[in-house]
Amino acid sequence: MFSKLLRKTGRSLKVAILAGLIGSFSLAASAEDPIKIGLVAALSGQSAKSGEAITRGLTIAIEEINANGGVLGRPLELVRRDDESNPSKGLLAARELIQREQVAVLFGGLDTPVSLAIVPLANQMQVPFMGVWAAGTPITRNGADDNYVFRVSAVDEIVDEALVQYAIDNYDMNNPGMILINNPWGESNESGFTKALDSRGMSTAGIERFESSDLDVVPQLTRLREAGADTLLMVANVAPSAQVVKSLDRMDWDVPIVSHWGPAGGRFGELAGPSASNVHFIQTFTFTEDQAGKGAAIFEALQQRYPAIESLADVTPAVGIANAYDALHLTALAIENAGSTDGTAIRDGFYTIDSYEGLIKTFETPFTPDEHDALGPNDYVFTHFVGDQIVPVED
Numbered sequence: 134m135f136s137k138l139l140r141k142t143g144r145s146l147k148v149a150i151l152a153g154l155i156g157s158f159s160l161a162a163s164a165e166d167p168i169k170i171g172l173v174a175a176l177s178g179q180s181a182k183s184g185e186a187i188t189r190g191l192t193i194a195i196e197e198i199n200a201n202g203g204v205l206g207r208p209l210e211l212v213r214r215d216d217e218s219n220p221s222k223g224l225l226a227a228r229e230l231i232q233r234e235q236v237a238v239l240f241g242g243l244d245t246p247v248s249l250a251i252v253p254l255a256n257q258m259q260v261p262f263m264g265v266w267a268a269g270t271p272i273t274r275n276g277a278d279d280n281y282v283f284r285v286s287a288v289d290e291i292v293d294e295a296l297v298q299y300a301i302d303n304y305d306m307n308n309p310g311m312i313l314i315n316n317p318w319g320e321s322n323e324s325g326f327t328k329a330l331d332s333r334g335m336s337t338a339g340i341e342r343f344e345s346s347d348l349d350v351v352p353q354l355t356r357l358r359e360a361g362a363d364t365l366l367m368v369a370n371v372a373p374s375a376q377v378v379k380s381l382d383r384m385d386w387d388v389p390i391v392s393h394w395g396p397a398g399g400r401f402g403e404l405a406g407p408s409a410s411n412v413h414f415i416q417t418f419t420f421t422e423d424q425a426g427k428g429a430a431i432f433e434a435l436q437q438r439y440p441a442i443e444s445l446a447d448v449t450p451a452v453g454i455a456n457a458y459d460a461l462h463l464t465a466l467a468i469e470n471a472g473s474t475d476g477t478a479i480r481d482g483f484y485t486i487d488s489y490e491g492l493i494k495t496f497e498t499p500f501t502p503d504e505h506d507a508l509g510p511n512d513y514v515f516t517h518f519v520g521d522q523i524v525p526v527e528d
């Protein structure tokens with residue numbers, strides 16, 4: 134009887150030890166499991182360069198953070214999905230990343246309509262959603278009582294104010310025409326432009342809309358020319374913006390074009406042709422030949438990580454890289470402040486970031502419960518294409 138009990142006790146002890154070891158291994162593995170960062174962006178099509186730029190910015194930041202021990206002692210891991218600039222596909226991709234991949238934070242890409250489709254899901258699922266390109270004002274200012282959407286990017290309402298003032302200062306604009314993509318992003322900017330013009334007692338020669346699929350914008354532009362438009366305020370992404378430029382060439386109408394940053398998202402210089410340089414558009418950051426400090430260090434890191442980058446032209450569009458890079462570092466700080474990967478804790482962690490010396494600027498208390506946009510009106514520069522390279526407009 135005693136020997137049986139001993140054998141039974143021994144087996145129980147072995148099982149207990151084995152279970153304890155397995156539990157220890159599981160806890161160790163759990164502690165080292167990566168924290169997943171999701172990205173839904175245009176990774177194919179005419180705007181694929183935007184997704185590539187965002188990916189590069191996130192990747193460089195993640196590699197820096199992981200080399201310094203990760204976040205909460207865990208490495209970060211990027212998981213991407215292609216939204217193909219389609220809101221329905223973007224929403225499905227976001228749902229998969231949140232529910233199946235269990236990402237801690239979701240990053241968004243170029244297109245305002247895609248981001249607007251994802252916003253309600255992020256708020257419902259209580260997963261922070263960080264915008265690094267799409268500028269539609271309602272993305273962060275979405276009216277939700279419990280808002281999980283943040284942004285390190287331009288904001289239409291602020292951009293439109295800057296575009297109007299730039300056109301007045303540089304082209305003596307007094308009768309602008311708007312040429313806007315026919316989607317929620319265009320609607321957001323129509324509201325912003327109208328507000329900026331009204332505040333100056335100015336009216337518009339007309340407001341024309343066009344589709345991404347339009348191969349000719351001559352009818353809309355003809356109406357604006359006949360209405361006496363002396364400057365065009367343009368809002369559209371790469372391919373449709375190129376169609377505006379080519380239509381102007383066919384009309385032989387040499388009119389100044391002041392644009393939102395849509396042309397920066399892809400092969401605009403190639404698609405628009407020689408007149409691409411006539412379009413002056415806004416950016417939050419651009420690499421320059423005489424880059425110093427953090428900009429120079431990031432450019433060197435990009436060259437080491439991506440051997441295809443041989444010159445500044447190869448990092449176009451820099452805005453996607455810079456916004457994503459700074460946003461990822463801010464996100465890492467928020468997770469550290471949270472002390473966990475719980476969505477609500479991370480959301481609140483953004484509010485307790487004191488300072489971060491970024492690529493775009495030094496961020497001081499970038500987010501508060503009432504302000505989810507980290508960039509403001511003093512964080513923009515005006516640029517244009519010279520060949521395939523985006524460079525600042527010379528004063």
